[in-house]
Amino acid sequence: MTNQSVLPESPPSVTTDVVAWVKKNLFDGWFNSLLTVGIGFALIKFLLSFGEWVTTKARWDVIPANLPLFMVGRFPASQYWRAWLIAALLVSVGGLTWGMLTLSKEVEGNHQIGFSRNTLIGIGILAFAIVLLPLPTPNKAMILGILSLALGGCFLGRLGVRKIPIIGGVVAGAWVVSLILVLWLLAGGFGLETVGTDLWNGLLLTIFMALISIGLSFPLGMIFALGRQSSLPIVKFFSVTYIEFFRGLPLVGILFAAQVMLPLILPGDWRIDRVVRAIAGLTIFTSAYLAEAIRGGLQSIPKGQIEAASALGLNTPLSLYLIVMPQALRAVIPAMMNLFLSLFKDTSLLAVVGLVELTGISRNILANPNFLGRFAEVYLFVATIYLICCSAMSQASKQLEANLGVGKR
């Protein structure tokens, strides 16, 4: 009888040769090869013609000429330093969050505080691109300064994860304080020159409304999700009605109603700011969708978890807070991120109801006789800005999932 080895052997080697990869994935069989050639041809043709348009036929001067308008609209030029401060503040807290999320606590040896090689390369490219931008030098310096704030914040965040046990609470607190400071810097008063809310325009308004709406709709959505599950009949009825009603109306309709109908309903001298009305409309709409997403998460929790929590003597609020909600929310992070990204881009609908945020200011810029017909350039630029912001949010949610061990535990 042959005496075969019981020692584990190494698997047959897999070539990581580029040519082999291309052969396997792109030219595997005649049909696939045909597809590759056809699609490749169309892609290259499109990219070449698009690239030609971008570099020669497009007239990009509309962008640098109106950059301040895109970013902050009619915010008084003497107070621009406040806008820069807002950017610096938000980027710093964002950096802190980034640092906190990317340093996983559970991997004992992986307390790498510095940046990975890939991140450093990416940052290098970004800094290089900023230097190349057609902007006045002090602005470029400011942007590079803000970029370094992001990195510093990230470094601090990672340091915090190591040293401070409740770093999550600290970062959440930092967000709250920052948003209050941002509000003060935007509105003025208490020592700063007041800036009316109709002068809040452009990207500044978009980011402000999106942040506040996201921050408010999340707890509201949780409340209605739990209310729908409640055994108290009035709470349940109210929650179901709220959810079904606001899910059944188009967002534009709700925003119109908020802007136009609210002054009609309220007593004469109650004047609610237009931005507040807009935020209210966005928050109510998103919270109804969020409630359903979270309900999906709640339903995915095995009954045994709740039984174990009850058997341990945890009452309903405690078992919700310690056991059910952490697991439910982890399960639906992709769904919730979907809603937040939608919310961010739906701020563009406010241009229809007369609020001048990023999309609204683009329309104003296009109405300028100097820049007649520059639709493609302007909207491509605006699209790129939306894409960058949404990608950042998407990346943050991926890091959050990795940090929470979603799918692993």
Add this chain to the structure above:
Amino acid sequence: MTQGLNETNGKANNYADLQTKKEVIVATDVQKWYDNKFHVLRGVSMTVYEGEVVVIMGPSGSGKSTFIRTFNALEAYQKGSINIDGIELSHDLKNIEAIRREVGMVFQQFNLFPHLTILENVTLSPIWVRRYPKKKAEEIAMQLLERVGIAEQARKYPGQLSGGQQQRVAIARALAMQPKVMLFDEPTSALDPEMVREVLDTMKTLAQEGMTMVVVTHEVGFAREVADRIVLMDEGLLIEEADPVEFFNNPKEERTRKFLSQIL
């Protein structure tokens, strides 16, 4: 009946001796209907004394799991009465919460909390229910984890442990509340045979230390070695109650004989 200690499990084997002890669970004529239709518990009465190990056996669907789940209000009952350590089990939330602090439960599916480490699983209840400070809770937790033999896994997550290890953590988690009685609902039914032994050994040690236990199980070996009393349930009724020797060798009821012929 012979006086003195039982050679197998070292405990008093005289029922009369036990009856002078404190009653921990007193269930009287407990009846339960599912959906107002299915009569799952048809009047079960049972008394569990301090330090006793009662093993409940029976065919599936007999209501044995449902019965022990009424003890800590995981299942409601419509008729009869249950009294745990002097507290009447009613719809009053305060009573239910007080009872749940004294009753520990180990489930067939372990039901550990996957998003918390082992240590956090065990310290959860002492910190949030008994309101112990974190240091004290962690001391208690580490002691219990050592007692069940998995102290070195304290920082891991449940998903990284084997079934037998998870069930032992579940036992430690239930013990962290320092309960008066421990309920086990088929604790080894979901385990691989190699791991059944380690969990049963842990339960045996617990019994020898004097914990009052009610165990629903199919493990005949455990019942013979550790139980003070074996109870047979079938179709929502308590058929026979006897000590292990009598139950396995000299059953009185016909249904008991039928059941034993199927499992032995």
